[in-house]
Amino acid sequence: MKQQTENHQVLKDQFGRKHDYLRISLIEKCNLRCQYCMPEEGIPLTPSKFLMSADEIGSLAQTFVDMGVKKIRLTGGEPLLRKDFEDILANLSGLGVDLSITTNGVLADRFLPIFQKYGLKKVNFSLDTLKEERFKEITRRSGYQKTMDNLDLFIQAGFDVKLNIVLMKGVNHDEIVDFVDFTKDLPISARFIEFMPFDGNRWDRSKLVSEKEILGAVGSEYGSENLISLPDEDNLTARKFKIKGFHGDFGIISSVTNPFCGTCNRIRLTANGRIKNCLFSNQETDLLTALRAGEDVEKLILESIFKKKAVRAGMDNLEKLSDPNLHSDNRSMIAIGG
Ligand code: SAM
Numbered sequence: 001m002k003q004q005t006e007n008h009q010v011l012k013d014q015f016g017r018k019h020d021y022l023r024i025s026l027i028e029k030c031n032l033r034c035q036y037c038m039p040e041e042g043i044p045l046t047p048s049k050f051l052m053s054a055d056e057i058g059s060l061a062q063t064f065v066d067m068g069v070k071k072i073r074l075t076g077g078e079p080l081l082r083k084d085f086e087d088i089l090a091n092l093s094g095l096g097v098d099l100s101i102t103t104n105g106v107l108a109d110r111f112l113p114i115f116q117k118y119g120l121k122k123v124n125f126s127l128d129t130l131k132e133e134r135f136k137e138i139t140r141r142s143g144y145q146k147t148m149d150n151l152d153l154f155i156q157a158g159f160d161v162k163l164n165i166v167l168m169k170g171v172n173h174d175e176i177v178d179f180v181d182f183t184k185d186l187p188i189s190a191r192f193i194e195f196m197p198f199d200g201n202r203w204d205r206s207k208l209v210s211e212k213e214i215l216g217a218v219g220s221e222y223g224s225e226n227l228i229s230l231p232d233e234d235n236l237t238a239r240k241f242k243i244k245g246f247h248g249d250f251g252i253i254s255s256v257t258n259p260f261c262g263t264c265n266r267i268r269l270t271a272n273g274r275i276k277n278c279l280f281s282n283q284e285t286d287l288l289t290a291l292r293a294g295e296d297v298e299k300l301i302l303e304s305i306f307k308k309k310a311v312r313a314g315m316d317n318l319e320k321l322s323d324p325n326l327h328s329d330n331r332s333m334i335a336i337g338g
Helices: 054-066 085-093 108-117 132-139 144-156 173-182 211-222 287-292 297-306
Strands: 021-025 071-075 098-103 122-126 160-167 189-194 227-229 239-243 249-253 266-269 274-276
Touching: 021 054, 054 085, 054 266, 054 287, 054 297, 071 085, 085 098, 085 108, 108 122, 108 144, 122 144, 132 144, 144 160, 160 173, 173 189, 173 211, 211 227, 211 239, 211 249, 274 287, 274 297, 287 297
Parallel strands: 021 071, 021 266, 071 098, 098 122, 122 160, 160 189, 189 249
Antiparallel strands: 227 239, 239 249, 266 274
């Protein structure tokens, strides 16, 4: 394992925020077609020769670790569709960082022993409904039972499991209480994510379920006296709560109505090797071409992070966020890596 050395500069932006959390998208393809994420026909895919190889992922990740990154999350697309997933994980496991993954879970059972072998213990399952028919409508695919079975398998095997639930009015907002109830006997954290706008995902502010509405629904079901607010974590991304006596807890990721930009420590690396300093930004810096040309990648990373805006790529209010023109060219979550 190579540690950060004094010859490398720490990743700080112009506001002094230190960046030590890297999310790497391994692939643009997905085996689901979630309505809020990807069009039914899919998205134009980058030709494979322009995608990072397992070694290039390892090499760029090493550079980030040298510059102070301590946590790496694998995402996509569906990261488990990568044929060389084990090689990638083997490379990253040598870096001595905290490894985690976000997956739709459909293929997760096949990878459980590989996760265990390389010390990946934190798994976020994306699951927007507890109803099979609705799963088909949201994802435009089947796979509900497989996902539920795999979720159970990972909980039983002692993984640190979280659920990612994108809430949308008229789609699944009536399942807030069902999801909180799901945490009653299970040691998991259910995290409600506000529906976010990306190029072409037909975002509409009226579909958004806000933090206030979520807490309102939970409070009326369980009584506000039973709703416990949990302490904030460092670099928080979710405000966390628990119902008195429940084994698990739940969180709210309000990137739209109440963003966490002040403590943001995240950097994103897309499957085609571009760094994005903010999920909402349409600016990308091409690290892969620089790496292949033997150029100074660290300098490009520093420049990109330094230029990061204070709040959501400059969209500092809901009016700006609601303007579709400001999202043009911000590739969908599937291509960025959620
Ligand atoms: N395929 C994997 C999965 O399903 O978890 C990883 C990629 S997916 C793009 C990562 C996360 O982004 C998922 O939890 C998904 O729900 C979330 N996501 C995608 N589009 C979103 C949107 N418009 N608003 C909020 N979250 C979104």
